[in-house]
Amino acid sequence: MIRIALDGMGGDYAPQVVVEGAVLAANDFEHLEIVLVGQTLALKQELNKHKVLGGKIVLQEATEVIGMGESPVAALRKKKDSSIGVCIDLLKKKEVSAVVSAGNTGAMVAASTLNLGMLPGIKRPGIAITTPTLHGMSVTVDVGANLNPSAYELFQYAIMSDVFAKSILKKKRPAIGLLNIGEEESKGTEVLKEAYKLLRESNLNFIGNIEGRDFFTGKADCIICDGFVGNVCLKMIESVLETSVKLIDRELGKNRLTAIAAWLLKPVLSSIRKETNYEEAGGAPLLGVDGNVIISHGISSALAIRNAIRVAGELVTTRVNAQIVEAISPYLNHTASPAQSSERKPSNA
Amino acid sequence: MIRIALDGMGGDYAPQVVVEGAVLAANDFEHLEIVLVGQTLALKQELNKHKVLGGKIVLQEATEVIGMGESPVAALRKKKDSSIGVCIDLLKKKEVSAVVSAGNTGAMVAASTLNLGMLPGIKRPGIAITTPTLHGMSVTVDVGANLNPSAYELFQYAIMSDVFAKSILKKKRPAIGLLNIGEEESKGTEVLKEAYKLLRESNLNFIGNIEGRDFFTGKADCIICDGFVGNVCLKMIESVLETSVKLIDRELGKNRLTAIAAWLLKPVLSSIRKETNYEEAGGAPLLGVDGNVIISHGISSALAIRNAIRVAGELVTTRVNAQIVEAISPYLNHTASPAQSSERKPSNA
Numbered sequence: 001m002i003r004i005a006l007d008g009m010g011g012d013y014a015p016q017v018v019v020e021g022a023v024l025a026a027n028d029f030e031h032l033e034i035v036l037v038g039q040t041l042a043l044k045q046e047l048n049k050h051k052v053l054g055g056k057i058v059l060q061e062a063t064e065v066i067g068m069g070e071s072p073v074a075a076l077r078k079k080k081d082s083s084i085g086v087c088i089d090l091l092k093k094k095e096v097s098a099v100v101s102a103g104n105t106g107a108m109v110a111a112s113t114l115n116l117g118m119l120p121g122i123k124r125p126g127i128a129i130t131t132p133t134l135h136g137m138s139v140t141v142d143v144g145a146n147l148n149p150s151a152y153e154l155f156q157y158a159i160m161s162d163v164f165a166k167s168i169l170k171k172k173r174p175a176i177g178l179l180n181i182g183e184e185e186s187k188g189t190e191v192l193k194e195a196y197k198l199l200r201e202s203n204l205n206f207i208g209n210i211e212g213r214d215f216f217t218g219k220a221d222c223i224i225c226d227g228f229v230g231n232v233c234l235k236m237i238e239s240v241l242e243t244s245v246k247l248i249d250r251e252l253g254k255n256r257l258t259a260i261a262a263w264l265l266k267p268v269l270s271s272i273r274k275e276t277n278y279e280e281a282g283g284a285p286l287l288g289v290d291g292n293v294i295i296s297h298g299i300s301s302a303l304a305i306r307n308a309i310r311v312a313g314e315l316v317t318t319r320v321n322a323q324i325v326e327a328i329s330p331y332l333n334h335t336a337s338p339a340q341s342s343e344r345k346p347s348n349a
Numbered sequence: 350m351i352r353i354a355l356d357g358m359g360g361d362y363a364p365q366v367v368v369e370g371a372v373l374a375a376n377d378f379e380h381l382e383i384v385l386v387g388q389t390l391a392l393k394q395e396l397n398k399h400k401v402l403g404g405k406i407v408l409q410e411a412t413e414v415i416g417m418g419e420s421p422v423a424a425l426r427k428k429k430d431s432s433i434g435v436c437i438d439l440l441k442k443k444e445v446s447a448v449v450s451a452g453n454t455g456a457m458v459a460a461s462t463l464n465l466g467m468l469p470g471i472k473r474p475g476i477a478i479t480t481p482t483l484h485g486m487s488v489t490v491d492v493g494a495n496l497n498p499s500a501y502e503l504f505q506y507a508i509m510s511d512v513f514a515k516s517i518l519k520k521k522r523p524a525i526g527l528l529n530i531g532e533e534e535s536k537g538t539e540v541l542k543e544a545y546k547l548l549r550e551s552n553l554n555f556i557g558n559i560e561g562r563d564f565f566t567g568k569a570d571c572i573i574c575d576g577f578v579g580n581v582c583l584k585m586i587e588s589v590l591e592t593s594v595k596l597i598d599r600e601l602g603k604n605r606l607t608a609i610a611a612w613l614l615k616p617v618l619s620s621i622r623k624e625t626n627y628e629e630a631g632g633a634p635l636l637g638v639d640g641n642v643i644i645s646h647g648i649s650s651a652l653a654i655r656n657a658i659r660v661a662g663e664l665v666t667t668r669v670n671a672q673i674v675e676a677i678s679p680y681l682n683h684t685a686s687p688a689q690s691s692e693r694k695p696s697n698a
Contacts (some may be wrong), residue, residue: 069533071535134592134595144530147530147537147538148538179581181493181496181576181577181580181581184418186420188496188577189496189497189577211581211584212580212581212582212583212584212585212586212587212588213584213585213587213588215585215588216585216588216589216591216592217588217592227530228530228537228538228578229577229578229581231530231561232528232530232560232561232578232581232582233561233581233582233585234561235560235561235562236561236562236564236565236582236585236586237561237585238561238562239561239562239564239565239566240565240589240592242565243483243565243566243589246483
């Protein structure tokens with residue numbers, strides 16, 4: 001039995017939708033036990049609305065809630081008994097094997113980094129988002145934890161995303177792309193040029209620089225970028241389908257013939273919607289911290305929460321973190337010095 | 350009569366498609382004369398395939414061509430008689446009023462910056478791209494000229510895009526948005542926080558931080574960002590429709606009923622395509638340099654070249670550069686020092 005802590009108070013529709021998601025997960029995944037963390041009176045009230053099969057959801061009190069708009073570090077310092085803080089504490093004490101929260105992303109990153117610490121050798125955490133492409137799912141790291149990564153930190157994101165793509169997305173030899181403004185090695189900032197060198201000299205399946213369009217083409221299984229551009233792109237991807245539907249709707253309103261197509265198209269659009277829906281991915285692992293942490297979208301539905309719990313379970317069973325530690329070890333003599341790091345080849349290359 | 354220099358050798362399909370575009374423009378815009386620059390023998394051969402109305406296209410020899418993949422500054426130094434170099438020279442000597450090229454973007458930026466220099470008070474040039482949104486066109490600055498702008502340079506991009514949106518996009522009081530990873534003032538890098546302050550204290554219609562999704566919503570008329578994230582987003586936008594069409598095609602292949610919709614949908618898709626087509630915008634002005642310079646997409650069609658020439662003419666007639674110089678003048682006591690620049694209010698605020 002794998003125990004997973006779920007932040008019952010995190011997300012725009014908490015606790016109602018989060019509890020619904022917990023119930024879905026408890027019913028669907030027999031090997032998981034969910035520790036629902038938060039104001040137990042409110043959580044119990046929501047739980048009573050559902051039929052929960054024997055004993056797979058337990059409650060854990062946390063009296064305080066960190067709001068979505070609060071400043072992460074200040075909120076964590078002030079609210080010692082927050083649901084996010086208690087979740088990460090349970091993970092630290094190994095009372096659970098993973099944490100899922102749809103709450104304040106910054107607070108989740110800060111609590112994880114400060115309380116759990118990093119995996120041996122990893123410099124900074126990165127949020128990994130899976131998105132649909134024309135050729136299957138891809139994973140992008142980072143989408144918001146680290147706005148100004150160094151070349152070596154970008155390189156570490158590539159190592160971690162490679163492990164993730166193999167374990168969770170079931171890619172045999174993930175193609176790693178470095179997000180840039182052109183394909184040539186000479187393109188982009190100094191940091192990106194240095195990251196390019198580190199990647200080329202590694203034993204990863206590095207396919208070179210990729211561009212904005214490749215979020216959709218599926219050219220790369222792993223897209224490596226800083227947290228700023230990753231976050232902007234993620235939000236753009238999320239809005240693409242919505243925009244396309246609105247554009248088609250508008251055109252359909254213009255004449256009767258195409259209005260017939262509207263009706264015929266409905267199943268097509270809902271099929272595309274399902275394929276591209278963030279609900280399927282459920283949540284984004286915070287890679288690099290010493291523990292399995294999943295950050296879900298604030299607007300998560302019950303289905304998204306259920307799937308985030310599923311992914312949390314997969315992180316545990318596939319031992320992603322142990323694999324990351326192993327994968328990074330040949331490169332640990334790479335220091336922050338660009339000259340050294342670009343000269344040294346990994347021993348197993 | 351407005352004279353516009355057109356780089357006859359620039360772009361993936363030059364000179365053929367560029368000459369076609371010149372002919373379209375010469376026939377459509379009576380007030381424009383096009384100076385077609387490049388290897389005149391080849392250009393003349395292409396021109397002879399078309400019927401050109403009286404004397405509105407003239408040829409100007411430039412013996413060399415800078416390739417799309419060449420290193421900009423090195424190529425400009427080596428090839429003294431390149432079509433890009435000659436175009437910018439003509440503009441410098443005021444023999445033409447504007448330049449259009451679908452050639453090497455970096456070479457265009459370098460030649461313009463080095464040879465024309467900047468408008469009084471402007472620190473760095475920015476490439477301005479117009480893109481369609483659900484509520485009309487918006488303009489994004491910068492999409493690739495300046496990968497690491499300072500806060501004050503971002504502020505200047507806002508001033509320049511405001512003038513552009515008023516003059517060319519006919520917006521009365523353009524809404525200015527700063528691209529960031531969240532709406533709160535506290536979000537993003539230190540540079541963005543400082544740029545936020547400068548914008549808030551200006552007399553621009555600053556609507557605050559915007560996010561990736563707002564490229565489509567049309568919340569802002571002007572999107573201000575660094576050239577790296579702008580370039581990545583631009584390439585993502587360019588690929589969105591293509592991807593949507595492919596996704597719909599794939600779904601349509603799955604059963605007969607929806608295949609009927611495919612036929613009905615064709616005019617809908619081509620209508621959306623037209624609306625969202627880069628061809629309509631034609632090219633991207635390089636704002637901030639002392640001259641009217643338009644950079645077109647390497648894959649420009651004849652129609653795109655024609656429209657780029659149209660926009661070049663509009664830059665001249667609406668005196669965008671003179672307006673920029675006027676708009677920036679109240680802020681010229683803002684120095685690079687963040688403390689000073691954030692304290693001082695413009696005299697006309």
